[in-house]
Amino acid sequence: xxxxxxxxxxxxxxxxxxxxxxxxxxxxxxxxxxxxxxxxxxxxxxxxxxxxxxxxxxxxxxxxxxxxxxxxxxxxxxxxxxxxxxxxxxxxxxxxxxxxxxxxxxxxxxxxxxxxxxxxxxxxxxxxxxxxxxxxxxxxxxxxxxxxxxxxxxxxxxxxxxxxxxxxxxxxxxxxxxxxxxxxxxxxxxxxxxxxxxxxxxxxxxx
Amino acid sequence: xxxxxxxxxxxxxxxxxxxxxxxxxxxxxxxxxxxxxxxxxxxxxxxxxxxxxxxxxxxxxxxxxxxxxxxxxxxxxxxxxxxxxxxxxxxxxxxxxxxxxxxxxxxxxxxxxxxxxxxxxxxxxxxxxxxxxxxxxxxxxxxxxxxxxxxxxxxxxxxxxxxxxxxxxxxxxxxxxxxxxxxxxxxxxxxxxxxxxxxxxxxxxxx
DNA sequence: CTATGTGAATTTATTCACAGCA
DNA sequence: TGCTGTGAATAAATTCACATAG
Numbered sequence: 001x002x003x004x005x006x007x008x009x010x011x012x013x014x015x016x017x018x019x020x021x022x023x024x025x026x027x028x029x030x031x032x033x034x035x036x037x038x039x040x041x042x043x044x045x046x047x048x049x050x051x052x053x054x055x056x057x058x059x060x061x062x063x064x065x066x067x068x069x070x071x072x073x074x075x076x077x078x079x080x081x082x083x084x085x086x087x088x089x090x091x092x093x094x095x096x097x098x099x100x101x102x103x104x105x106x107x108x109x110x111x112x113x114x115x116x117x118x119x120x121x122x123x124x125x126x127x128x129x130x131x132x133x134x135x136x137x138x139x140x141x142x143x144x145x146x147x148x149x150x151x152x153x154x155x156x157x158x159x160x161x162x163x164x165x166x167x168x169x170x171x172x173x174x175x176x177x178x179x180x181x182x183x184x185x186x187x188x189x190x191x192x193x194x195x196x197x198x199x200x201x202x203x204x205x206x207x
Numbered sequence: 208x209x210x211x212x213x214x215x216x217x218x219x220x221x222x223x224x225x226x227x228x229x230x231x232x233x234x235x236x237x238x239x240x241x242x243x244x245x246x247x248x249x250x251x252x253x254x255x256x257x258x259x260x261x262x263x264x265x266x267x268x269x270x271x272x273x274x275x276x277x278x279x280x281x282x283x284x285x286x287x288x289x290x291x292x293x294x295x296x297x298x299x300x301x302x303x304x305x306x307x308x309x310x311x312x313x314x315x316x317x318x319x320x321x322x323x324x325x326x327x328x329x330x331x332x333x334x335x336x337x338x339x340x341x342x343x344x345x346x347x348x349x350x351x352x353x354x355x356x357x358x359x360x361x362x363x364x365x366x367x368x369x370x371x372x373x374x375x376x377x378x379x380x381x382x383x384x385x386x387x388x389x390x391x392x393x394x395x396x397x398x399x400x401x402x403x404x405x406x407x408x409x410x411x412x413x414x
Numbered sequence: 415c416t417a418t419g420t421g422a423a424t425t426t427a428t429t430c431a432c433a434g435c436a
Numbered sequence: 437t438g439c440t441g442t443g444a445a446t447a448a449a450t451t452c453a454c455a456t457a458g
Contacts, residue, residue: 050420202218268439
């Protein structure tokens with residue numbers, strides 16, 4: 001293997017592989033070929049092999065990949081081998097859903113705190129987490145939280161973002177459709193639910 | 208303009224333009240140039256012009272684009288000019304959040320029904336919609352619902368999908384991380400929240 | 415003989431640079 | 437002059453095909 005820039009699309013697929021491997025592992029399987037994994041996660045076998053090849057030789061020719069070894073490698077690449085603490089900002093419907101969402105455990109995240117500005121919500125216990133006042137966001141640095149999930153109304157998004165940046169947050173999962181500005185050292189990944197829904201009709205044959 | 212295949216990525220951006228235009232319109236603006244819109248939605252001006260050029264000549268040289276005209280065109284392309292009724296399957300945390308999500312109105316969707324299998328939830332009123340028994344999914348065809356949003360636990364996803372397909376659903380927004388199989392006439396767009404969170408640490412400098 | 419790993423070919427998407435119209 | 441629309445150039449990602457290792 002020699003060095004090549006890793007495509008963004010490859011990085012996007014790695015978590016999918018990781019989850020597939022976790023499921024296979026739970027089924028008691030120890031080894032898998034690229035074509036088996038392909039069926040399982042619905043991505044072509046050659047794509048899988050190409051993706052892995054950017055990082056090194058993970059498999060054994062004629063045999064396949066060791067699920068444990070491969071999972072460890074992917075976790076390492078994605079930096080999921082160290083614990084990441086995350087905070088949820090906004091304890092409304094979406095924020096509560098995120099707090100209760102079981103899917104994050106798979107990747108080893110610790111959802112460690114929740115914040116809101118509404119006095120009605122502050123102090124409430126959601127899924128074993130007590131909602132704190134959003135004015136205390138600056139304490140996140142000392143609590144070693146480096147990831148934030150923004151689930152606040154659109155108009156509050158930028159202000160919250162600014163506070164998060166000041167609190168030393170390094171990565172943001174943003175559910176607000178509003179573009180948010182951050183210094184370039186901070187990585188933002190946006191999930192724009194309404195836009196995704198909005199392109200569905202395009203693919204639906206009319207009539 | 209001459210015919211060219213429309214890139215998927217272009218389709219992905221159209222809803223973003225549409226929302227930007229709606230916001231500008233609300234600010235009382237009637238006309239916008241590609242570079243103004245570029246600032247607003249955070250996409251390059253040349254990208255915007257190229258995207259529009261796939262569909263025809265929307266602008267006026269030297270002037271820019273009429274916001275009303277352009278919005279209408281994009282809605283037509285995305286088939287958002289006809290009403291689409293959508294149903295939410297799963298009235299848990301995520302489903303409830305979706306039911307209450309204000310962002311769909313922007314694109315003219317009518318969230319018309321909600322379903323769950325849990326007797327505790329059936330009959331509950333969430334955001335003015337009464338949760339129905341999931342066994343009644345087959346009535347969706349006659350109610351002219353053509354889009355479904357799946358917010359059920361992973362293990363129920365495929366079964367629910369099969370029912371939806373039988374009920375004549377044409378498009379699915381899928382929040383379940385499990386791959387779901389559908390006949391190819393049905394379009395699925397998946398939002399995989401956990402995977403998106405999982406690639407954040409990759410972009411965060413270690414240490 | 416099987417399944418990986420990877421150059422090369424192809425396809426897709428982005429970026430540029432500027433001709434052409436208002 | 438200002439801003440669109442678009443070929444051509446570049447870059448990125450996917451797909452192929454096969455040499456190579458176990």
